[in-house]
Every structure is written in structure tokens, then in C-alpha cells.
Amino acid sequence: MKATTECIPCYLKQAHSAITAIISDEAEVDRLMKRIVPHLSGTRLQLTPAENSTVILKQVNKLLNTDDPFYxxxxxxxxxxxxxxxxxxxxxxxxxxxxxxxxxxxxxxxxxxxxxxxxxxxxxxxxxxxxxxxxxxxxxxxxxxxxxxxxxxxxxxxxxxxxxxxxxxxxxxxxxxxxxxxxxxxxxxxxxxxxxxxxxxxxxxxxxxxxxxxxxxxxxxxxxxxxxxxxxxxxxxxxxxxxxxxxxxxxxxxxxxxxxxxxxxxxxxxxxxxxxxxxxxxx
Amino acid sequence: MKATTECIPCYLKQAHSAITAIISDEAEVDRLMKRIVPHLSGTRLQLTPAENSTVILKQVNKLLNTDDPFYxxxxxxxxxxxxxxxxxxxxxxxxxxxxxxxxxxxxxxxxxxxxxxxxxxxxxxxxxxxxxxxxxxxxxxxxxxxxxxxxxxxxxxxxxxxxxxxxxxxxxxxxxxxxxxxxxxxxxxxxxxxxxxxxxxxxxxxxxxxxxxxxxxxxxxxxxxxxxxxxxxxxxxxxxxxxxxxxxxxxxxxxxxxxxxxxxxxxxxxxxxxxxxxxxxxx
The missing domain is CATH 3.40.50.10880 (Uncharacterised protein PF01937, DUF89, domain 3)
Incomplete structure (x- = not known):
């Protein structure tokens, strides 16, 4: 199935989950969320929601300097x-x-x-x-x-x-x-x-x-x-x-x-x- | 009460509600969502969730060229x-x-x-x-x-x-x-x-x-x-x-x-x- 525009807030929600899985300081979470936000512009309706999520989550990992925030x-x-x-x-x-x-x-x-x-x-x-x-x-x-x-x-x-x-x-x-x-x-x-x-x-x-x-x-x-x-x-x-x-x-x-x-x-x-x-x- | 970082995806969700209240073409919704995305960087944890929402929703109205998408x-x-x-x-x-x-x-x-x-x-x-x-x-x-x-x-x-x-x-x-x-x-x-x-x-x-x-x-x-x-x-x-x-x-x-x-x-x-x-x- 293809992504819909309704999925876009959800990519950000997943990014939030990943960030807060290892960071608890709200000001720092806020800073990181705002560095992820611009990447939402790269999401594409031709892809599946899963693929768009992956692209965003890989950006989150880069920012967090980890390959597995949910470890x-x-x-x-x-x-x-x-x-x-x-x-x-x-x-x-x-x-x-x-x-x-x-x-x-x-x-x-x-x-x-x-x-x-x-x-x-x-x-x-x-x-x-x-x-x-x-x-x-x-x-x-x-x-x-x-x-x-x-x-x-x-x-x-x-x-x-x-x-x-x-x-x-x-x-x-x-x-x-x-x-x-x-x-x-x-x-x-x-x-x-x-x-x-x-x-x-x-x-x-x-x-x-x-x-x-x-x-x-x-x-x-x-x-x-x-x-x-x-x-x-x-x-x-x-x-x-x-x-x-x-x-x-x-x-x-x-x-x-x-x-x-x-x-x-x-x-x-x-x-x-x-x-x-x-x-x-x-x- | 103050906003939390968890609210940020929700501002985008509310923007999506406002946009789709009057626009049904997904490609156009996508285009508008991506014009709203940068405004998320302006949200502030010192404000209430309601105030942050309002700021974003006013930007949506500008883009939609309406003052009441939910009319x-x-x-x-x-x-x-x-x-x-x-x-x-x-x-x-x-x-x-x-x-x-x-x-x-x-x-x-x-x-x-x-x-x-x-x-x-x-x-x-x-x-x-x-x-x-x-x-x-x-x-x-x-x-x-x-x-x-x-x-x-x-x-x-x-x-x-x-x-x-x-x-x-x-x-x-x-x-x-x-x-x-x-x-x-x-x-x-x-x-x-x-x-x-x-x-x-x-x-x-x-x-x-x-x-x-x-x-x-x-x-x-x-x-x-x-x-x-x-x-x-x-x-x-x-x-x-x-x-x-x-x-x-x-x-x-x-x-x-x-x-x-x-x-x-x-x-x-x-x-x-x-x-x-x-x-x-x-x-």
C-alpha cells in the first residue's frame, strides 16, 4: 500500500519515540525533533508508509549517533x-x-x-x-x-x-x-x-x-x-x-x-x- | 499546562485536519503539508499546546487563503x-x-x-x-x-x-x-x-x-x-x-x-x- 498525507505526522511521532527511547531531557528532545522536521519534506506518497518511516528513522539514528535506539x-x-x-x-x-x-x-x-x-x-x-x-x-x-x-x-x-x-x-x-x-x-x-x-x-x-x-x-x-x-x-x-x-x-x-x-x-x-x-x- | 515535545506531531496532525477539511486532492494536500512543516520549528515548550496549535493553524489558514477551513x-x-x-x-x-x-x-x-x-x-x-x-x-x-x-x-x-x-x-x-x-x-x-x-x-x-x-x-x-x-x-x-x-x-x-x-x-x-x-x- 502507498503512504497518505495522514502518515506524515506519524513519521514525526515515530521519530519522537526513537529520540525519547534514549534521551529524557525535554529541551534536548525538542532540539533534535526540530532537526528532524525538515526531513519530513523528503517523504514521498509513491512509497509505502514503512519506507518513508525508515528514511526518517535513519536520520534520527544519525542525529542520535546510534544504530539502535530501541536496543x-x-x-x-x-x-x-x-x-x-x-x-x-x-x-x-x-x-x-x-x-x-x-x-x-x-x-x-x-x-x-x-x-x-x-x-x-x-x-x-x-x-x-x-x-x-x-x-x-x-x-x-x-x-x-x-x-x-x-x-x-x-x-x-x-x-x-x-x-x-x-x-x-x-x-x-x-x-x-x-x-x-x-x-x-x-x-x-x-x-x-x-x-x-x-x-x-x-x-x-x-x-x-x-x-x-x-x-x-x-x-x-x-x-x-x-x-x-x-x-x-x-x-x-x-x-x-x-x-x-x-x-x-x-x-x-x-x-x-x-x-x-x-x-x-x-x-x-x-x-x-x-x-x-x-x-x-x-x- | 505547558507543551511537551510529544505535542509536535500533533500540531502537524491538526494542520492536516484543517487542510483536508477543504482540500481532497492528495498531491495538493502533500504540497501544503510540506509548506507547513518548517513552521514546526517555531513551536515553543514554554507555551501551552493550545497556543502552539494556534500559531500553526494560522499559518495553515494563510496557505489555504481562508479564515475558517472548518466552516x-x-x-x-x-x-x-x-x-x-x-x-x-x-x-x-x-x-x-x-x-x-x-x-x-x-x-x-x-x-x-x-x-x-x-x-x-x-x-x-x-x-x-x-x-x-x-x-x-x-x-x-x-x-x-x-x-x-x-x-x-x-x-x-x-x-x-x-x-x-x-x-x-x-x-x-x-x-x-x-x-x-x-x-x-x-x-x-x-x-x-x-x-x-x-x-x-x-x-x-x-x-x-x-x-x-x-x-x-x-x-x-x-x-x-x-x-x-x-x-x-x-x-x-x-x-x-x-x-x-x-x-x-x-x-x-x-x-x-x-x-x-x-x-x-x-x-x-x-x-x-x-x-x-x-x-x-x-x-
Missing amino acids: RQKRQCNRVALQWEGELDSYMGRSSDRLKTAIKLSVVGNVIDLGIKERVDIKASFEAIFADGFVLDDSYRLIERVQEGRKKILFIGDNAGEIVFDKVLVRELIRCENEVVYVVKGGPILNDALIEDAREVEMDRLCRVIDTGSDWVGVVEKYSSPEFMRAYREADIIVSKGQGNYETLTEMNRKVFHILKAKCDVVARALGVRRGEMVCQLE | RQKRQCNRVALQWEGELDSYMGRSSDRLKTAIKLSVVGNVIDLGIKERVDIKASFEAIFADGFVLDDSYRLIERVQEGRKKILFIGDNAGEIVFDKVLVRELIRCENEVVYVVKGGPILNDALIEDAREVEMDRLCRVIDTGSDWVGVVEKYSSPEFMRAYREADIIVSKGQGNYETLTEMNRKVFHILKAKCDVVARALGVRRGEMVCQLE
Whole structure:
């Protein structure tokens, strides 16, 4: 999908998140924000929101003189998410429809995102997805295909923390005798999971983990590694988590199962849902 | 209260609202947004968010060559809100605590704001305030003082549309034998109500309506008219609706009953509540 003018304030909001992830002095944050502001003029509606964000965030990194402002937050996200593993297991234990439950648990992971501060939010997200379900629900198609077994599944992950919630689904996909490759980013961008995160939560013990070869939000073909592109082309089924991957994969040429919560009006409109709603959509 | 760096993306968001209120071509919106972007560098943390917004919105008006981009939206807001008058009367008819109910109905008006598109949202807001009530609730103090009667009450209104919901409360204040002066803005800014709106919804038939003498968001003393400042000083009780008035009145020297829904994290933090929560606070 393409960016809209509505996205422009949001690029600045993301810049603010990155700056305040490591700087707390308001006067200094203000100074840095005002150095980022001129870069907004370089954003382009022909690109995806994810690509425009990346361009701005790379400018922020330059200013901050770091390549990973979210490093500490990611450690914290993984730590908090790992504390939920017992709860995840107990949901799975009570479930009569394990694949469906695992898909739902995976979207709970997407809800937590950077806001991983309060246990109560995660709890509320569990309740929401089990009460309301998916507004767009192609999960039965995913389940159908996965149950046939012997598929190559490319699972494109999103954030640190969230990756823990994906483990449950990855485990179920493997249990149905599929081969799963889990994808993280090739370099730090926002709070997106890296190989380090995959190791930290032991995703690499479950399946092969590769990266996009790129530190861009989502998946941008021209910046992706040949290894990733090969896995992308050879996969029988592609599962994608989160908005950044949705924004960019919809510009590429394969059908993908998108599992996400619509966190902004622009993505919600593209999906035909309302902000805050959760989807498992084949597009 | 003072602005924070978190407000800066929001100024741009408000600029986007103003631009798209009258321009639909995305390329043109993009061009105008990029002409507004440099003005963000002029925002100052020493000012209130409302003042910074006003400065940016005035630049938008210059670019758009209009003094009231929200003119049509305001007409629409009043029209939709007037359709709810029957519902408001029926809430009042069923109420055993008329003043408390009227205060609650008035905050429902604050919820609708610019998003006055779907009836269902207003309905949900009615349900929320009657189910959850105010998170900060000094309404009993307001009720106590109001019931003594013979008070001069200055009621500082907020948006078009919302003003219809305030009529119910104004009527109750008068029924308790108080004298009410209702305040609108002195010139167009955002979707804030003007004298024209007060007439359109017949607020002027209930009580005296004056304006701030200013087209700034909220109440900024140095731009306010002597008439308004006299009414402000002479009032026994001041009731204020909405965030803009909260942001600015907290910089002045009188205790005010603030009735609002916290629509952003910055104001929510200042109030000590969470975004989305509703308050009737004496500060």
C-alpha cells in the first residue's frame, strides 16, 4: 500500500519515540525533533508508509549517533513477553482447536508492540481476541493449508517481545509437519526483532531463522538479501505479522496471510476495517 | 499546562485536519503539508499546546487563503448534534439527579468533537459515561455550589456540535436560579463554536452569550477582550469544556471546573488519568 498525507505526522511521532527511547531531557528532545522536521519534506506518497518511516528513522539514528535506539526496550520487551509463556501454554492446553488458538495468541503479541509496560494491557488483549475474534478472518484457509502438511512456510516476524507469542504458532505449524523459516530484520529498525532477539527467546531452537538482509521496516525487495528473496519465492505459504510487513508485502507479488492489529486509520482503511480491530487476512 | 515535545506531531496532525477539511486532492494536500512543516520549528515548550496549535493553524489558514477551513464541518456538527436533542431530553426525563445527568450529557458532547460522523460513536459515548462515570469526579462540588443559587456562572464552551449538549447543562444551571454567561471564541479556530454556532443551536435564547474576543484555541489572557476578562474575574463559578480550554486556563489564576474527555496522552498525564477517560475536575 502507498503512504497518505495522514502518515506524515506519524513519521514525526515515530521519530519522537526513537529520540525519547534514549534521551529524557525535554529541551534536548525538542532540539533534535526540530532537526528532524525538515526531513519530513523528503517523504514521498509513491512509497509505502514503512519506507518513508525508515528514511526518517535513519536520520534520527544519525542525529542520535546510534544504530539502535530501541536496543534496551527490545531486551525489556523480550523479558516481559517471556513471562507470559506459561499463560500461552495454558491457553493452548485448554484449546480444542490448537491452530486457531495459536493464531489468536500470535495476534496478541502484535498488540503489545512498544506499549509493553502494563501487564493489564496484555491481559485485555487476550480477552479481546478471544471474545471478539478476527474482524477479517481467513484463518480457516490458513489452517486448511497448514493441516495438509509438508509445506514450506515463511513466517515473517515483527517486533521484539511479539516474537515470543509467535513461538506458539510456529510450534503448531511444525507439529502439522510443515517446515517453518522464521524471518527477522537484517539490522536494527524501530523495535523490530533481530537474530539476537530470535536467540534470546530461543526461536532458533524451534526452526531455521533468517533475516531480510535489510534494516528497512517491512520487506522492501530491492534492499532484501538474495537468501531472503529465495525463501520468499520458494515458500508454499507466507505468514506475515504486523503493519510494517503489511504495508510493504502488499506491494509485492505473492499472496500472504496477514496477522495484525490495525493500529492506525490508514492501514485500517486499506484493510477495510476500523482502527483497533484484529485481522487474519489472505491478500 | 505547558507543551511537551510529544505535542509536535500533533500540531502537524491538526494542520492536516484543517487542510483536508477543504482540500481532497492528495498531491495538493502533500504540497501544503510540506509548506507547513518548517513552521514546526517555531513551536515553543514554554507555551501551552493550545497556543502552539494556534500559531500553526494560522499559518495553515494563510496557505489555504481562508479564515475558517472548518466552516462547513461546523454546520454539519451542529445539525447532527441537534438531532440528538430528543435523546438528551429523554435522559433528563428519566433522571433522578438532573444536575449530575446534565454534566454527564455535556461530556458526551465533548467526546463527539470532529469525529461526528457516526451515530454509533455518540451512542457508545452515552453508554460509556453512564456506565463508567467520571474518573476524576468533583461534580458533587459543582452541584453543591450550583444548588445554592444566585451565582454568576461563566460557562466556557468548546466545539460546534458539542454546544448543543451544553444547552442541557446550561438549562439546569439556570433552573437552580443561577445566572449563566456562555462563552464562545471571538474568531474561527479549529471547529470551536462561534457566536454564529450559539445562534444556530439557540444557545442565545437560554442565556447571554459572549466571546473570548480572540481566535486563539482555549483562553489566552493577552489576546482576550476586556469584556471577557471582566466576566472571567467577576464569575463565582467557572465551568470549562474540553482540552484547549484546560491547556490554557490552567495557566491562569482561577479555580475552574474542567469537564472533558482526555483525548491525548499529554493532557491525560497532566490530569493524572488515562487517555480516553472522562473527568469533571476542579482545579
